[in-house]
Amino acid sequence: MAAASIDIRHLRPALEFAVWVVREGQKAKHPLPMPKGFKRFLSMGRIPSAELQPLRRAVERDEAFRVRLGEAVPDDFDPIGRLWLQRPDGWDAEVARLVAEVEEAEQTADLAKRLGRAQKQREAAEQAAGRARAELAVLRSQLADRASVIDGLRADVAKLTEEVDELRGTLADTRLDVRHARDREASARTKLGAAEAALEAATAARGDAEAVRDEVLASRAALMVERDHLARLAAAAESLAAQLAELTAPPTAGRPERPKRTPLAIPGGVLGDSEAATLHLLRAGASVLVDGYNVAKLAWPDLDLANQRASLLDALENLARRFGSDLTVVFDGAGVVGAAAEARRLVRVAWSPPGVTADDVIRDEVRRLPVSRQVVVVTNDREIVRDVKAMGANTLSSDQLVTVFR
Numbered sequence: 001m002a003a004a005s006i007d008i009r010h011l012r013p014a015l016e017f018a019v020w021v022v023r024e025g026q027k028a029k030h031p032l033p034m035p036k037g038f039k040r041f042l043s044m045g046r047i048p049s050a051e052l053q054p055l056r057r058a059v060e061r062d063e064a065f066r067v068r069l070g071e072a073v074p075d076d077f078d079p080i081g082r083l084w085l086q087r088p089d090g091w092d093a094e095v096a097r098l099v100a101e102v103e104e105a106e107q108t109a110d111l112a113k114r115l116g117r118a119q120k121q122r123e124a125a126e127q128a129a130g131r132a133r134a135e136l137a138v139l140r141s142q143l144a145d146r147a148s149v150i151d152g153l154r155a156d157v158a159k160l161t162e163e164v165d166e167l168r169g170t171l172a173d174t175r176l177d178v179r180h181a182r183d184r185e186a187s188a189r190t191k192l193g194a195a196e197a198a199l200e201a202a203t204a205a206r207g208d209a210e211a212v213r214d215e216v217l218a219s220r221a222a223l224m225v226e227r228d229h230l231a232r233l234a235a236a237a238e239s240l241a242a243q244l245a246e247l248t249a250p251p252t253a254g255r256p257e258r259p260k261r262t263p264l265a266i267p268g269g270v271l272g273d274s275e276a277a278t279l280h281l282l283r284a285g286a287s288v289l290v291d292g293y294n295v296a297k298l299a300w301p302d303l304d305l306a307n308q309r310a311s312l313l314d315a316l317e318n319l320a321r322r323f324g325s326d327l328t329v330v331f332d333g334a335g336v337v338g339a340a341a342e343a344r345r346l347v348r349v350a351w352s353p354p355g356v357t358a359d360d361v362i363r364d365e366v367r368r369l370p371v372s373r374q375v376v377v378v379t380n381d382r383e384i385v386r387d388v389k390a391m392g393a394n395t396l397s398s399d400q401l402v403t404v405f406r
């Protein structure tokens with residue numbers, strides 16, 4: 001085998017030995033001479049494969065350098081590299097024999113690796129087949145369970161169909177009552193208009209104004225009664241319509257369930273009563289309901305009620321500008337003097353009607369809002385906290401909100 005025909009990868013040990021010898025020789029007082037163009041290889045750690053051929057040519061061009069390397073090579077050095085450097089008689093035939101042995105060993109090792117990979121692939125296929133058989137058994141069991149659930153759902157659908165038919169009948173009757181109430185309201189309006197016209201005529205004629213006034217007041221009272229009746233009927237109709245929509249919606253899995261509101265999640269590592277949690281809930285885009293006097297009396301205990309309300313609304317307006325929050329504040333008593341004048345541009349103000357507390361208004365507001373809408377209720381009232389949490393709302397204490405104000 002001629003020197004030029006030896007595969008370069010078999011000469012890597014000899015070439016790296018040449019670089020090491022020259023590198024070590026440079027440390028001596030009289031540096032070892034090196035072949036031309038050899039210096040650039042000294043700064044390399046492991047010689048890249050692309051640089052082996054240039055390095056080989058540099059060694060072979062300097063015959064004296066190659067001979068010195070052959071004399072310095074140890075006896076236990078790589079035999080192919082040692083023969084290439086020393087080149088004794090018959091070295092090319094010996095190199096050819098050694099190269100053949102190396103390549104045969106490499107082929108044998110490669111075949112063993114391929115056999116090992118094939119064995120692993122077969123074992124993996126057998127394991128996958130076993131898992132597939134187990135999964136098939138589980139799926140068959142699940143299919144039987146699903147068939148049982150479907151039978152139950154069919155029975156539920158039949159029952160719900162009967163309930164829907166009953167609700168439809170009730171809804172039709174309620175709608176008829178609503179129409180009748182509207183007719184009565186229209187009639188009352190007509191009577192009121194006539195009475196007011198009669199009052200104007202009587203006043204102009206300076207006639208019996210007292211009788212006309214009594215008739216007008218009586219008509220107004222009748223109109224208010226009709227309006228209240230109409231409002232109750234309309235609310236009943238809306239409730240029945242909501243039940244009908246819920247019952248007619250197709251069940252998804254198992255027994256049909258009412259949709260539930262999902263509370264907002266607090267980021268990991270943040271305590272629920274911390275300022276960071278408070279700011280997170282206020283910035284989350286949820287509807288925020290504030291128990292008005294519960295917060296105002298805590299924040300401004302030395303002020304009277306009117307000034308407490310005004311201070312709270314000013315603070316909530318600022319909060320809405322800072323965080324873009326959807327804020328509603330609920331106060332007790334729609335009959336409070338000046339209540340209508342306390343409407344704000346960014347904060348909605350709600351007043352509890354006569355006989356109803358602000359607590360009940362807050363509960364009704366949470367029920368009224370769609371379940372897809374997140375809700376945050378601000379109060380220290382434990383009963384309200386308990387009730388609104390059961391409806392999927394988040395809660396903040398009044399103390400937490402006051403801390404944000406300050």
